[in-house]
Amino acid sequence: MTTLATVLVALVALEHLGILYLEMFAWTSLGPKVFKGALARELFAPTRVMAANQGLYNGFLAAGLIWSLCIGDAAWQVHVARFFLGCVLVAGVYGALTASRRILYVQALPAALGLLALL
Numbered sequence: 001m002t003t004l005a006t007v008l009v010a011l012v013a014l015e016h017l018g019i020l021y022l023e024m025f026a027w028t029s030l031g032p033k034v035f036k037g038a039l040a041r042e043l044f045a046p047t048r049v050m051a052a053n054q055g056l057y058n059g060f061l062a063a064g065l066i067w068s069l070c071i072g073d074a075a076w077q078v079h080v081a082r083f084f085l086g087c088v089l090v091a092g093v094y095g096a097l098t099a100s101r102r103i104l105y106v107q108a109l110p111a112a113l114g115l116l117a118l119l
Contacts, residue, residue: 001077001118006069008114009081012088013065015110016058023055038100061088078118085111085118 001009022030028044031051064084071077092108
């Protein structure tokens with residue numbers, strides 16, 4: 001894996017660790033600031049469990065990307081990174097179509113750049 005690809009995979013992993021933290025542990029405190037206007041402030045507390053579940057899935061994406069960076073075999077490292085970046089890209093496109101166009105730039109674009117760097 002090239003240095004650029006490694007950096008992009010690591011950045012996407014860190015982003016998803018940040019999403020995990022926000023959704024699992026800071027949904028009611030930071031969530032209203034991050035998602036200002038997207039969700040009424042009074043809905044953060046009742047949706048805490050749902051957000052935590054989403055955060056857990058983001059953690060799995062981060063874990064897969066971090067795992068790809070730890071694989072010794074170069075071919076498998078790229079295959080695993082492609083799979084998890086592909087998952088992030090699909091999730092980002094779906095989120096952009098169903099929730100907010102901003103997700104396309106925040107989540108899908110970094111994953112797409114990582115995939116391009118792996119080519």
